[in-house]
Amino acid sequence: MSLWGAFTNSSMAMNAQSHALGQISTNVTNINTTGYKQVDTNFKTLLSESSASYDFFGVKPVDYRRVSQQGSILQTGRSMDVAVGGSGMFMVNPQQDMSGETFYTRDGSFQARVDGETGNSYLTTVDGYYLMGWEADSAAYQAGDDPFPANDPTTEGVTGDAVLGPIQLNSFNTVDGMPTSEVVLRANIDADARTPQTLGLSVWGSETTVTNTDGTTSSSWPRQSVMMQFEPDLTTKNTWSLSLTDPNGGTGTATPSTLVFDGSGNLTTPTDGMVTFDMTYPNGTTGAFTVDMTDLSQFGGNTQIYETDVNGYAEGMLSSTAFDDEGVLTGTFTNGTTRPLYKVALADFTADDSLALRSQNLYGATAEAGDRRVISVSNVLNGGTRLTPGALEQSNVDLTDQFSRMMTTQTAYSSAANVFRTADEMSQTAAGLKK
Numbered sequence: 001m002s003l004w005g006a007f008t009n010s011s012m013a014m015n016a017q018s019h020a021l022g023q024i025s026t027n028v029t030n031i032n033t034t035g036y037k038q039v040d041t042n043f044k045t046l047l048s049e050s051s052a053s054y055d056f057f058g059v060k061p062v063d064y065r066r067v068s069q070q071g072s073i074l075q076t077g078r079s080m081d082v083a084v085g086g087s088g089m090f091m092v093n094p095q096q097d098m099s100g101e102t103f104y105t106r107d108g109s110f111q112a113r114v115d116g117e118t119g120n121s122y123l124t125t126v127d128g129y130y131l132m133g134w135e136a137d138s139a140a141y142q143a144g145d146d147p148f149p150a151n152d153p154t155t156e157g158v159t160g161d162a163v164l165g166p167i168q169l170n171s172f173n174t175v176d177g178m179p180t181s182e183v184v185l186r187a188n189i190d191a192d193a194r195t196p197q198t199l200g201l202s203v204w205g206s207e208t209t210v211t212n213t214d215g216t217t218s219s220s221w222p223r224q225s226v227m228m229q230f231e232p233d234l235t236t237k238n239t240w241s242l243s244l245t246d247p248n249g250g251t252g253t254a255t256p257s258t259l260v261f262d263g264s265g266n267l268t269t270p271t272d273g274m275v276t277f278d279m280t281y282p283n284g285t286t287g288a289f290t291v292d293m294t295d296l297s298q299f300g301g302n303t304q305i306y307e308t309d310v311n312g313y314a315e316g317m318l319s320s321t322a323f324d325d326e327g328v329l330t331g332t333f334t335n336g337t338t339r340p341l342y343k344v345a346l347a348d349f350t351a352d353d354s355l356a357l358r359s360q361n362l363y364g365a366t367a368e369a370g371d372r373r374v375i376s377v378s379n380v381l382n383g384g385t386r387l388t389p390g391a392l393e394q395s396n397v398d399l400t401d402q403f404s405r406m407m408t409t410q411t412a413y414s415s416a417a418n419v420f421r422t423a424d425e426m427s428q429t430a431a432g433l434k435k
Contacts, residue, residue, distance in 0.1 A: 006426075009059075010420035012059055013059055016059045020043075023041045023063060028397070028399065030395055033395050034109055035361055038065070040064045041064075042062050043059050043062065045057040045058070067363070071396040072393070073388050074393075075391045078390060080112070082344070082387050082391070085387070085388060086385035086386060089104035089348075090106070090346065091132040091347050092124075092130060092132060096166055098165060104347050104365070105362050107125065109125070110124065111124060112124075113128060122166050123168075123169060125361075131166065132164045132166065132167070132345050133164065133329070134342060134345060148343045167329060167344070170318060173317060174315055175331075175333045176221075177312070178204065178313055179289075180204045182290055182292070182310075183308060185291055185295065186305070188296075190302060190303045191298045196230065198227055199228045200227050201225070201227075202224070203310055204310070204312030207220070220315060221312070221315060224281050226245075226246060226277065226279060227246065227247060239260050241257060242257050242258070242259055252279035255278070265297045265298040266297065273296070314335050317333060319332055321341065324387075329341045344377075345375075349369040349370055349371070349372055350371055351368060351369050352369065
């Protein structure tokens with residue numbers, strides 16, 4: 001090889017090893033960066049000089065990023081943290097209306113961000129990129145159907161952006177109340193009583209429209225009192241007449257209104273133990289609910305209620321949110337109810353390792369990465385992907401491996417420098433021959 005080739009190849013080697021050391025330093029620097037993916041530098045030969053008799057080859061660095069390699073999962077206990085296990089990346093957009101470029105990340109550390117104009121709160125990355133997902137269909141959920149019918153990848157193809165939007169924390173900041181429809185009663189009526197016996201129930205009434213001071217209207221589901229009066233039939237043993245009153249002025253009827261017990265104090269009529277209450281409440285609204293009196297007894301002793309199970313609830317305000325392992329953001333309301341709000345969308349690429357690394361823990365799509373598929377954790381096409389709420393994926397950097405590579409790189413760089421120094425000394429010797 002010519003002396004000039006020695007200069008060229010040793011220079012290329014030093015540049016290549018410098019590049020490798022730079023990537024090693026990047027890996028070590030980001031060892032605690034959430035969702036960071038290690039980059040490995042390999043080398044390939046590159047023709048540096050050619051003559052009639054010989055071809056001489058130098059070296060060129062080639063980087064490979066391990067995007068598809070899983071990092072360890074670390075529990076944080078923070079409700080807005082979520083880690084991806086398996087394939088898939090969170091989809092984020094810098095614009096609330098999704099008009100900006102969509103980026104991808106494995107960093108699942110999200111926070112609430114309030115829009116100053118609308119007052120709405122959104123989930124974003126720490127740098128303000130909006131997390132993308134599907135909004136729950138509240139009507140479908142209340143009807144017992146799938147609240148996320150649009151997240152089927154077989155109908156979305158490889159884009160899915162048309163049905164995606166920013167995940168909004170206060171889209172269901174209130175939840176409507178539900179009037180009582182069922183009551184389970186465990187109680188006793190004094191078998192020796194000769195006067196009417198009274199037991200009270202507290203139920204959720206029907207929706208009431210309220211006019212606010214600013215002229216707007218709102219709805220409420222107020223508590224209502226129902227008094228059950230059991231009047232003994234003094235001529236027919238173990239038989240009682242049931243009537244309903246409301247201490248605040250409401251009225252009601254019970255069907256059937258006659259209750260019969262056997263000699264052991266067990267209710268025999270109605271045979272199924274079910275009594276329907278039709279009520280007119282003091283505010284003019286009406287309501288109907290069924291009371292299960294299977295566990296109503298007639299024993300000697302006090303007339304008393306042991307336990308009641310009353311369904312229904314008042315309106316509620318959103319009090320907290322949390323993810324589950326399928327990426328569903330569930331809201332908990334002040335009335336004790338929960339409901340799904342959004343589901344996180346994930347993006348999967350044919351060749352994840354070919355995505356382009358951007359700043360702020362983000363990746364950009366490239367032609368080399370191939371087609372994108374929008375997926376959710378729960379759909380059947382997604383394989384083994386799972387989300388871990390209250391956790392973050394750590395970087396996949398192996399520090400021991402990086403230190404080993406660092407020493408190898410240092411040795412290679414020093415060797416290339418020795419070649420360059422030797423070639424320089426040889427060139428000076430050759431130049432001295434002219435004197």
